[in-house]
Amino acid sequence: MTHQLRPPDEALWSSIAAGEEMAFGSLFDRYSRAVYNHAFRLTGSWSAAEDIAQAPTGGARPAGGRTATGYLDRYSG
Template identity: 45%
Template sequence: MTLYSSHTDKVLCELLKEGDEMAFGALYDRYWADIYRNAMKILRSESDAEDVVQELFESVWKRRAELLIHGSVAGYLHTSARYLAIHHIEKKIELLDNDDSLTLAFQQADLPLIESHLDAKILEIAIDKIVETMPEKMKMVFLLSRKEQLTHKQIAIKLHISEETVKKQVYNALKLIRKNMNTIPLALIIATVYAFPHQG
């Protein structure tokens, strides 16, 4: 055990503010693995999770002099990483404005991103009400995907329709939800609707 690894987070942060690279390295070694694992739960992509870890610690180093952490260092780092992961999802949606972008985003949204359980339940109830207004086929496809976590292929077999039809119905359902909840950040809708299974 090195001298730095035996320091508390508070001591390491004070040294970090003074530009101590060893203190920065000790914080990185202490937390990068947990942050990476949590980012993977959201993004389901090794490269994207690695990007989140890199962006987070680059930001910590660049802002070291004015870094203000209220509460635990671990909490600060994990919260910051979570928002970076959400931002990654939102960027992909903006860059890929088509069916695949939404599928990709929903595949990756697997962690409760809403801080308040009550807020999540209210949002879920609102989404359920929108689902009830959907055309019957759209609602059936969407619920099989959302509630039963079936893939597009599984739904197509179950309903005797094409995978392309399933994909279109799910996409249209998500567009309808988004249209009716346009004041809610898309990442929160993604997190609340469901963790989309990988297609296959």
């Protein structure tokens, strides 16, 4: 059995800055569940949490084209 080492976040950010799309995917995969869960706790809505978690990938955009941060501000207050 081989164990693959996970590159540290700093290395992934450097790779992203260099235009390596796979690095963004790795970083997104690493934190997407935490972002989704946090968004749900703030909004109380599974649908809103899904929209927020997808925003960094250019996926579903919240109504009105809000950014994920703007959407969190709207539903967490």
